[in-house]
Amino acid sequence: MSVVTMTMAKALNEGLRRALERDPKVLLMGEDIGKLGGVFRITDGLQKDFGEDRVIDAPLAESAIVGTAVGLAIRGYRTVCEMQFDGFVYPAFDQIVSQVAKLHKRSDGAYTMGLVIRLPFQGGIGAIEHHSESPEAYFAQTAGLRVVSCSTPNDAYWMIQQAIEHDDPIIFCEPKSRYWEKGEVDLDRPAHDLFSSVLRREGTDVTLIGYGSSVKTMLRAAETAASEGVSLEVIDASSIAPLDLAPMVASVEKTGRFVTVQEAPHTASIGSEIVAELTQRCFYSLRAPGIRVSGYHVPYPASRIEEDYRPSVERILDAVDRVMGFDT
Amino acid sequence: MSVVTMTMAKALNEGLRRALERDPKVLLMGEDIGKLGGVFRITDGLQKDFGEDRVIDAPLAESAIVGTAVGLAIRGYRTVCEMQFDGFVYPAFDQIVSQVAKLHKRSDGAYTMGLVIRLPFQGGIGAIEHHSESPEAYFAQTAGLRVVSCSTPNDAYWMIQQAIEHDDPIIFCEPKSRYWEKGEVDLDRPAHDLFSSVLRREGTDVTLIGYGSSVKTMLRAAETAASEGVSLEVIDASSIAPLDLAPMVASVEKTGRFVTVQEAPHTASIGSEIVAELTQRCFYSLRAPGIRVSGYHVPYPASRIEEDYRPSVERILDAVDRVMGFDT
Amino acid sequence: MIDEELVQLLTPEGERVSHPDYTSTLNSEEIFALYRDMVIIRRLCNEATSLQRQGQLALWAPLQGQEAAQIGAGRAMAPMDFSFPTYREHGIAWCRGIAPEDMLRIFRAVTTGGWDPQKYRHAVPTVVLGNQALHAVGYAMGIQRDGAEEAVLALFGDGASSQGDTLESFVWAAAFNAPVVFFCQNNQWGISTPSSLQFKVPLYRRAEGFGFPGIRVDGNDVLAVYEVTKRALENARVGGGPTMIEAYTYRMGAHTTSDDPTRYRVDAEVEVWKHRDPLARVKALLTREYNTKSSAFDDVVAEAESLALKLRVDVLAMGRPDPITMFENAYAAEHPLIEEGRREMIELGVSAGSPA
Amino acid sequence: MIDEELVQLLTPEGERVSHPDYTSTLNSEEIFALYRDMVIIRRLCNEATSLQRQGQLALWAPLQGQEAAQIGAGRAMAPMDFSFPTYREHGIAWCRGIAPEDMLRIFRAVTTGGWDPQKYRHAVPTVVLGNQALHAVGYAMGIQRDGAEEAVLALFGDGASSQGDTLESFVWAAAFNAPVVFFCQNNQWGISTPSSLQFKVPLYRRAEGFGFPGIRVDGNDVLAVYEVTKRALENARVGGGPTMIEAYTYRMGAHTTSDDPTRYRVDAEVEVWKHRDPLARVKALLTREYNTKSSAFDDVVAEAESLALKLRVDVLAMGRPDPITMFENAYAAEHPLIEEGRREMIELGVSAGSPA
Numbered sequence A, B: 001m002s003v004v005t006m007t008m009a010k011a012l013n014e015g016l017r018r019a020l021e022r023d024p025k026v027l028l029m030g031e032d033i034g035k036l037g038g039v040f041r042i043t044d045g046l047q048k049d050f051g052e053d054r055v056i057d058a059p060l061a062e063s064a065i066v067g068t069a070v071g072l073a074i075r076g077y078r079t080v081c082e083m084q085f086d087g088f089v090y091p092a093f094d095q096i097v098s099q100v101a102k103l104h105k106r107s108d109g110a111y112t113m114g115l116v117i118r119l120p121f122q123g124g125i126g127a128i129e130h131h132s133e134s135p136e137a138y139f140a141q142t143a144g145l146r147v148v149s150c151s152t153p154n155d156a157y158w159m160i161q162q163a164i165e166h167d168d169p170i171i172f173c174e175p176k177s178r179y180w181e182k183g184e185v186d187l188d189r190p191a192h193d194l195f196s197s198v199l200r201r202e203g204t205d206v207t208l209i210g211y212g213s214s215v216k217t218m219l220r221a222a223e224t225a226a227s228e229g230v231s232l233e234v235i236d237a238s239s240i241a242p243l244d245l246a247p248m249v250a251s252v253e254k255t256g257r258f259v260t261v262q263e264a265p266h267t268a269s270i271g272s273e274i275v276a277e278l279t280q281r282c283f284y285s286l287r288a289p290g291i292r293v294s295g296y297h298v299p300y301p302a303s304r305i306e307e308d309y310r311p312s313v314e315r316i317l318d319a320v321d322r323v324m325g326f327d328t
Numbered sequence C, D: 001m002i003d004e005e006l007v008q009l010l011t012p013e014g015e016r017v018s019h020p021d022y023t024s025t026l027n028s029e030e031i032f033a034l035y036r037d038m039v040i041i042r043r044l045c046n047e048a049t050s051l052q053r054q055g056q057l058a059l060w061a062p063l064q065g066q067e068a069a070q071i072g073a074g075r076a077m078a079p080m081d082f083s084f085p086t087y088r089e090h091g092i093a094w095c096r097g098i099a100p101e102d103m104l105r106i107f108r109a110v111t112t113g114g115w116d117p118q119k120y121r122h123a124v125p126t127v128v129l130g131n132q133a134l135h136a137v138g139y140a141m142g143i144q145r146d147g148a149e150e151a152v153l154a155l156f157g158d159g160a161s162s163q164g165d166t167l168e169s170f171v172w173a174a175a176f177n178a179p180v181v182f183f184c185q186n187n188q189w190g191i192s193t194p195s196s197l198q199f200k201v202p203l204y205r206r207a208e209g210f211g212f213p214g215i216r217v218d219g220n221d222v223l224a225v226y227e228v229t230k231r232a233l234e235n236a237r238v239g240g241g242p243t244m245i246e247a248y249t250y251r252m253g254a255h256t257t258s259d260d261p262t263r264y265r266v267d268a269e270v271e272v273w274k275h276r277d278p279l280a281r282v283k284a285l286l287t288r289e290y291n292t293k294s295s296a297f298d299d300v301v302a303e304a305e306s307l308a309l310k311l312r313v314d315v316l317a318m319g320r321p322d323p324i325t326m327f328e329n330a331y332a333a334e335h336p337l338i339e340e341g342r343r344e345m346i347e348l349g350v351s352a353g354s355p356a
Ligand SMILES: Cc1ncc(C[n+]2csc(CCOP(=O)(O)OP(=O)(O)O)c2C)c(N)n1
Pocket: B031, B060, B062, B084, B088, B091, C088, C127, C128, C129, C156, C157, C158, C159, C160, C161, C187, C189, C190, C191, C251, C255
């Protein structure tokens, strides 16, 4: 077993490299991804090694990046589109929702829309506006799409490769605040299927469910809680759509209580979906309603105060207290 | 009290006329809304009476329709943008999410984004693809926006006027399958505030909650149920975002059971949100989990089979059976 | 003559005219074949309109008036070229070999597809204005990467020319020198919107500002459309980059069967264009220059008639699909919500179960 | 001379050149005033860069090299005109009277706004490329409806010229003959993307294909930029419709303080542009033609220095806002989720409560 330690950014870079090596039909396309290697350096060195025809520096137009990737898919290519930041995916929304999501159906299966849209998402990096958004639920809602998010370097390395190999279009959400955190990567085999929930920590009192940047926050909350004698189970909903509900159900049947965590505001969000599904599936096990810890219902704030917008350990523990106090 | 009977289409037309008469800063803009009067004739005759400067036939570009309406708002105008069909709002998504929703905040309150985006939504008219979509949750999720939907001619007449007068941007969803249904319109005063849930039928066994086209379907389901001795309460969530939860909570505390109904697929939808909120607020009153009746998680199907996609009386009653059988 | 810069090889009266850059390369059989295509597609289109009037189609988007533009362009394509249509390109579809009944499936609302786009090298229709122009450029970028000598025809209307996607596709085609020919049928109207609102100078001139040639062709002159499109496609295939062709034509009928054009345009305009009919001029040429017999024309009419009859029969035979088919091809791989939906539908008993 | 079609009134060496269509109308005081603006904004920009390096700003987008483009355009505006900037238009903001510290608030990440856009008639910055071009056209349509003699300046970069919104804004400006001047600073780069990828022919030519004039001006020549912009705005104000101005210039520094331009461009290119410095040529002109004393130049440097010092003091004084302010102005009217969030935050005790 060959295990190496690297950052999530590097793991994504290596994963992309493997995919480019393995399949000549794999292309990367995006703004500044070639010579510059992307503003987060995720594609660093790849244009140099695979050429300008496979690692394509795009003119500045997101609808065109996705729209031409659709044409390339019809021609048999698998394009990994990089959106420079979450807030810049919206110009491509029409192509994603009306074409990427629907063309497999609309062509009665003749087209394979095996493309990946990489989305550095969520906040926490002290950026200016439009650079810290959480648009995952827009895509999760959309029939025809799949949405996943990595939370560790190992997952990043494997999930990006699995996503590229998959035949359905995938919105690949990368928690940009975790790009520079290191972790072990097993270069031999993936830890799990692409569309999985992953148990990150076992516990008995309350189940925490979240994804992306929130996974680390949940784990820190669990540490703190443990020191106070409260045992939290942590589930990484790394498959945001479809949700892999079975591990969540198993956990909630055990704990009887759960809290969802996300940076997006709560309205019609992934948290809402998890609450709706788990309430239905675990009704008799539930000792308290599921509570959502999320960003507030305001435009993402100036980054000097973003940590009071993003779910914090404190807010998660407050919610844990609430669900634990519910039936007492 | 002057009450007249008219279709929802006519009620919207009359409501728009009142708004144009009342405030010279009100403009209408959209594709084919002038000479043609709109493909649904909602703006019929308005250009003739108010001139081409106030009822603006737009070139064919939705992003430009919304983007210029933003500029007009900065100049002090209140523009009602017509999207020709739900499926054509996505080219404007970027302007709506990044600008319309955020500019009041981003200007520290200096800009008033008092614009209305009219969206003929939902299916049921036998149309081809992209003409029957339910994108309301995309907008409901988005902080900075409000989303409402009318379900009767009276509401249509009043809500469009209230929406135009309101200072926040509003996505105004019109159930196109109900455009041609008649109802009484009270020309003297509105029945309720713009951001209200409306009790449409009283009942005691199960609460049905939906909006737009689903209101009529729910009422028909309630009729059928009544004939079978089951009493359904029907709530029109005509304020989709923000939800007016108090009447729903009151109802569910009474019935102990609820079903949500919508044409959109259930993932991260308005139904999910209602379930999450009501579960939290009515946990001890609930005798069964809330169940969502919705469109399936597929691209809107060919219209010859759309009635098997849209929530039907049968599917609603099936869900009612399920929530009623839950604790027995 | 509508415009000095318009490429025209055949006048409305059927007289040949010379053009400095283009001459017709077609012989009498080939011209007759184009004529036949136009007669047939017009007849089929009329049949579709009447099927719609009789409640057999949900909608129809007639091509009347645009036969020369579509047949000229469609026949200029090589077999390995690929086209990206809107919802009105029945003439192109015909040239690609797609069966008439397949063109009508989407309008009968029994499917969201209709034909196998990969087999016929003709994409499924795009209703969202402008989206397909980017697909065309992307496909063309794939051709470049494959080192193939193929070209792409991107179809759109005068109205769609205002959409961001169409305009971005020009930027991209230029940036990558993509083997794509933009073929805009300027039929003067986008539903009720006159093309004069979409562009203040002739549309074909827009191409130049993006760095590739634009050319305006008499869209009602099948000989001119054929030559202009053929040369542009050939040029694209050998690395010459994109061209934009504006086929200047007219939508003789309603936008769709749901539309009422009397609300926004005057009869006189339609009358003017009647005199520019794309079929009449070719018939005049064939008669005068090649002495084509009237029986040959009669044969084409008869053929069109029988195709129309077959179309009617085929359409009437298209039954309501099993609702369970809505779950097919929503995703390529397994998906829990698809399974859940399918199960629910089967339990509700509205379907006999998945045929698969 | 970079391009024959470039309007230039002052060479990099500070020699006046004549142009068939434009002559400088400015006297020595006015030229000196423009020079002063450029010196000050460059100095302020440098101060901002060093504040960022010292961790006092989250980010900074320097304008070095583009002083003439921005000051020339900004000073060409009439008080009642309105401008729609991107994130780099500090020179325009300066001309509109906005306090330097207000320009930096967004970069210190203490607000998403910064100044009162209605008071200064200068919109809040737009980061999403191209969005503001449509706002500008819409605002101009409002001017038309008000019957006012005002014009709008829509600012964007070479990179943003590829976005659908920018291109749609051209369609709309032409369709409605809107009183808007599109002012594109072609600084040759969009982060690492060379402008040669965004357009294959000079950008200003794109305007013509949309039906209005395009003009390329030496963006490092403040006299030329001033005259060209002034005339275009005047023309717009009296109903002459839109103009697109391409100010040909160069981004001397990094895209932002987060960027490392050595990864994608060569020093030699930067060297070439150093010789085209927008300030040096005006200083040369003032010295040679008007005998401006060196003490006058020294005074400007001193003034800029003290403004920079004040800026530093002001920025350092900007504390972290009370988190509760995130709930202000999210909506104009009451909203239950705002109330809920505010309450939760107060209960969590992270805020002293709403100041309002
Ligand atoms: C993005 C989008 N907006 C609006 C529509 C509604 N619509 C359908 S066809 C049409 C007019 C298109 O005109 P044009 O491009 O000239 O094509 P034509 O119908 O004349 O062939 C409109 C506005 C649409 N299909 N897509």
